Amino acid sequence: MTLNVDTSVNALREAMVAELRKLGAITSDRVADAMGAVPRHAFVPGEPLKEVYHPTRAIVTKRDASGSALSSLSEAHIQAAMLEQAQVEPGMRVLEVGSGGYNAALIGELVGASGHVTSVDIDPDIVLRAEQYLAAAGYKQIDVVQADAEHGAPANAPYDRIIVTAGAWDIPPAWSDQLTVGGRVVVPLRMRGLTRSVAFEDDGERLVSHGYRLCGFVPMQGTSAHTEQLIELDEGRVGLRVDGSRATDGNALRAALFGSRVERWSGVEVGGVEPVDDMDLWLATVADDFGLLTATAEAIDSGLVARSARMGAKAIFTDESFAYRAAARPVDTDGTRFEFGVIAHGPEADALAEEYIEQVRAWDRNHRGGPGARIEVFPATTSDDALPSGRVIDKQHTRVVISWPR
Numbered sequence: 001m002t003l004n005v006d007t008s009v010n011a012l013r014e015a016m017v018a019e020l021r022k023l024g025a026i027t028s029d030r031v032a033d034a035m036g037a038v039p040r041h042a043f044v045p046g047e048p049l050k051e052v053y054h055p056t057r058a059i060v061t062k063r064d065a066s067g068s069a070l071s072s073l074s075e076a077h078i079q080a081a082m083l084e085q086a087q088v089e090p091g092m093r094v095l096e097v098g099s100g101g102y103n104a105a106l107i108g109e110l111v112g113a114s115g116h117v118t119s120v121d122i123d124p125d126i127v128l129r130a131e132q133y134l135a136a137a138g139y140k141q142i143d144v145v146q147a148d149a150e151h152g153a154p155a156n157a158p159y160d161r162i163i164v165t166a167g168a169w170d171i172p173p174a175w176s177d178q179l180t181v182g183g184r185v186v187v188p189l190r191m192r193g194l195t196r197s198v199a200f201e202d203d204g205e206r207l208v209s210h211g212y213r214l215c216g217f218v219p220m221q222g223t224s225a226h227t228e229q230l231i232e233l234d235e236g237r238v239g240l241r242v243d244g245s246r247a248t249d250g251n252a253l254r255a256a257l258f259g260s261r262v263e264r265w266s267g268v269e270v271g272g273v274e275p276v277d278d279m280d281l282w283l284a285t286v287a288d289d290f291g292l293l294t295a296t297a298e299a300i301d302s303g304l305v306a307r308s309a310r311m312g313a314k315a316i317f318t319d320e321s322f323a324y325r326a327a328a329r330p331v332d333t334d335g336t337r338f339e340f341g342v343i344a345h346g347p348e349a350d351a352l353a354e355e356y357i358e359q360v361r362a363w364d365r366n367h368r369g370g371p372g373a374r375i376e377v378f379p380a381t382t383s384d385d386a387l388p389s390g391r392v393i394d395k396q397h398t399r400v401v402i403s404w405p406r
């Protein structure tokens with residue numbers, strides 16, 4: 001009986017690793033070996049094994065009173081991709097922000113006996129479970145620390161790598177201070193409402209990106225928790241989520257939502273599986289006022305807003321008008337190619353729709369399939385004239401600059 005369970009767990013783990021390679025999340029044998037070695041199910045006992053070893057499912061391990069996730073075993077897909085981004089080598093000292101045990105064990109495999117892993121979590125329950133599960137799985141050399149990661153984990157610093165596993169709005173100075181020069185921070189960074197796992201290297205003056213990828217994470221709690229502004233457009237049914245844009249009271253936008261709308265199509269097509277998240281980051285870079293239009297299923301079903309709003313439709317806006325991306329429409333009979341379009345409301349609907357479409361075309365012409373954006377992080381005290389040109393996003397501790405080298 002035990003043999004059968006072990007055999008099926010091993011088969012599920014091997015299948016997960018094979019699928020992660022196919023999806024491009026695992027690109028090295030070292031990360032494949034680590035994911036093949038750590039018993040993922042030991043960190044979420046009692047959960048169905050098929051869910052645990054599903055490559056793109058997270059398992060929530062703690063929720064707040066309203067049901068929102070506070071902690072989870074992250075998707076194996078993003079964990080693998082972030083480990084590849086981090087380029088962890090044997091003998092390194094690594095800080096993980098946000099615990100659970102599994103990812104720390106993976107890092108433990110990568111650094112080996114000569115390295116060291118510290119994992120910090122703000123939540124005492126999560127620290128306790130991580131410690132218990134790590135010990136039970138035989139990973140006794142990992143330090144799990146209870147603290148707000150705003151201050152890093154100074155006792156074991158400096159670190160060659162910092163891997164952040166909660167959605168961060170800013171990069172606290174402690175992380176840069178506790179990182180070796182030339183070290184890497186991999187962090188799911190929120191920029192104008194979009195989250196990308198960015199691999200940053202520290203050159204002593206600034207952090208500069210070496211690649212990024214789309215991801216979603218539970219939000220950072222504690223000192224560095226951050227709430228975006230929500231402009232209510234229809235009493236909890238439709239809203240515009242904005243961050244780092246000009247404030248607007250939303251009265252005219254509410255009126256615009258219930259007025260007529262225009263629809264425009266770009267002629268820019270995409271295949272069903274091609275990632276287009278860079279188009280969103282491009283728009284967030286070039287638009288002065290950018291946000292995410294969100295809506296309940298009821299508002300979508302009533303026809304008030306398009307179904308693209310279900311996951312947050314990328315939008316641009318003025319005080320009186322807004323334009324958001326429509327759900328892409330099929331352009332062939334077998335449904336493999338889709339065209340991007342836009343829906344706009346308000347007195348400037350035509351002009352905003354045109355502006356949006358122009359930016360979709362500019363992305364298609366100049367950046368599609370290219371190296372993507374460069375993201376640089378400077379201390380908040382850096383003056384404007386010392387920053388490179390690009391979209392500047394001011395945070396509490398830092399100034400983030402996004403530019404698009406060609």
Ligand SMILES: C[S@@+](CC[C@H](N)C(=O)[O-])C[C@H]1O[C@@H](n2cnc3c(N)ncnc32)[C@H](O)[C@@H]1O
Binds near residue numbers: 072122126149150217
């Ligand atoms: C997605 S979970 C971590 C997953 C984990 N790395 C794993 O192995 O699957 C995110 C964690 O970040 C923690 N967290 C949130 N804000 C924090 C903060 N300010 N300092 C430290 N930990 C924080 C949460 O308590 C939560 O446990």
